[in-house]
Amino acid sequence: MSLTGAAKPSSYGSIVKDDLSIIDDNEAVPDYDDFSDGGSAAWLTVFGAFLALFCSFGQMNAFGTFQSWYTTHQLHDLHPSTIAWIGSVQLWVFFFSGGFIGRVFDMYGPRMIMALGTAIYVSSMMLTSVARDYSHYLAAQGILSGLGVGMLFYPPLASISTHFRKYRATALGIAMAGSGIGGTVYPILLQYLFVNVGFAWGVRVSAIICFVMCTTATFTVTSGVTPQAPAKENMSWLDLRALKDPKFALLVVGSCFMSLGLFTPFCYLVSYASDHGVPSGTAFYVLAVLNAASVLGRVAPAHFADAFGRFTLLVPCAFLAGLSTVLLWPAADSLFALVAYAAFYGVFSGAFNALIVPCIAQISDIREIGMRIGLLYSIISFPSLVGNPAAGALLHVGHGSYTGLILLSGTSVMVGSGFMLLSKLKINSDIFARV
Template identity: 55%
Template sequence: MEKWATHEHTKRSEDSESEVVTAKNTSPASVKGSALPAPSSSRYPDGGVHAWLTVFGAFLALFCTFGQLNSFGTFQEWYSDHQLRTTPPSTIAWIGSIQLWIFFFSGGFIGHVFDVYGPRVMMMPGTILLVFSTMMTSLSTKFYQYILAQGVLFGIGVGMMFYPSLAAISSYFNRYRGTALGIAFAGSGVGGVVYPIMFRELFEKVGFGWAVRISGFISLAACCIAVATVSTNQSSSQKKTPILDITVLRDVPFLLLIAGSLLICLGLFIPFIYLAEYATDNHISANAALYVLSAMNAGGILGRLAPPLVSDVLGRFNVIVPSAFLMGLLAVVFWLFAKTLTTIIIFAVLYGFFSGAFIAMIIPCVAQISPDGKIGTRIGVLYSIVSFG
């Protein structure tokens, strides 16, 4: 006991000396009886002009990127009746699947670049690539052309806008991170409501080519504002991170989060791609079928706002787990029996809500269990792995 007491006394003395040395090199606000700054320190302002401008810019970026990804069911239904009418629907769906895979898989590299250089290095060329791919889609007529323009190039452009803008938000917010990211993710839900309706109206009035070009001009305006407003709160010392972070392999909570997300993403986007065509197969008009997709994304707006807001009080993992479970349960017990327009719309809204909650909550969960300066990289690693799902 005496040896133990002596050891403890020595250890406390060393700890006290360490705190004094740290205090000399750290601002008083960041040291309150500990060498480590509290999560609510000035490193995370949880507000301010630059923080909320970043949220605004991310909202616009997600509106025209992830919002269009959520609207691919519009193109799936249109291609089946027009340009690619001789191509099986399952083959046409490869355009949307490759688009999603490229977007997810690019996260590892893009997240690392964000941690080292900040958001604009990726977002500026991302804007150019996004607009270019959209214009090339408007000129395409063959299946392989749609794969290259709308699948590969558009998917890369979305990733270059998506990851930096959301990782930048995480650098400004801690306590209200879920709320801030939820507001930004709501942009994808708003885009998912607007784009299917806009495309359907413009396809009929101005034709496919100009309808897609108009969306390209909208993307150009929104992304330029996003590039101007999104910034990062990371210091240069936080940006020093290796491309391959082997500590990830020893982080069990992070590995479990990746595994769970991978399983969920095996079926997450199936309704977004097929629900409009599913509705037409149940004798619902093509116009009404596309409004079903908008209804799903409308539910996603609320799902991207309310659960993240609640998660800042109840806990991020306490919200994402039941949301993911209910999303899967809906597909099993509701979608299989939805045959009328009313029941399909109800399923669409509910599925949109819980899928939106999962999509919006995954990044706050990653940020919560990731060290500073590695949030962008870890977000990218997770998305790269779940891309195969």
């Protein structure tokens, strides 16, 4: 069919570009209107994505457990802000690799990337188990692990987007719940293993679990469209022309502010709990509660977003995540208050993680979905890199006071929600429209 002669789709769930001027009049474009929105291949892809995110992004969400352990064991002579660079580098490599991984996905599909990603990720954990100094942890758990997580994160999510349209947010939310459940299980599992079998064997047991689950995911995730090489004029690894689309550009800017503060609670909440009188053997449960609540945030808003609009739910959820940090975290001076904040923040931060990909897909050509998802994550890798160390620096400047850290985290997330609102208004100027 010729997209140049087609009317703009009425559904907010369309995967066809709103700005059809970017498509060459003479270019033959396949018809992507017929999505299965179900079937064995589609749901096996969701299942595989769930497994991959459980042990990759889920374990990365549990870095607070590593941060707390390193502070009192292997790296006890280093300041927490220095140790936080391990998690920040991991996050940066994971995000920055998205642009390149997304382009390879569009050309070759998910399987090759995920197989290599499994090998890299498992190897990174084995190397972490034998690391001896800070540089070893930075290389193995920071750089190598971040790359492996990226290769196990972007291909399955992009694949789901090629199988679903009407129920895309729901399917992606189920898959993203894997990272929330992983983030719930891993703090408890790792703490138990570190205490009972030692750090080295604890990490190795985790590596074995990840090998089994990621291998299964590699064989179950498939793409719903035939991969194809881009035209010669579009061969760049990071196609920045996508930023000429104001809807996408505003979404990227909002995500940059979000990523500056979004991950700070994941990194510092355990230390905060310990510093406020919560026993160290109990403090890590706060992180588990945060990640458990994010499971609800990944599934419920994503399900309702298919009915009420993806941007319609993304904006308030992002704002409430920031607001809860500014209002509830400073008042959390007991275990009960900390758990309440962790649960509230987990729900709304989880909603952002679940809804951002369907929002990208909604305003993108399906043939470029891998590239656009990856491009956004590549750009937000830079604020993600400096977010946790900047929070740690504020903690140091404040002589142990968490006030500056909390304000940076909460306000940056709320500012990000404002730019996402502007992106929504670019799609439909009615602020109450279901977009």
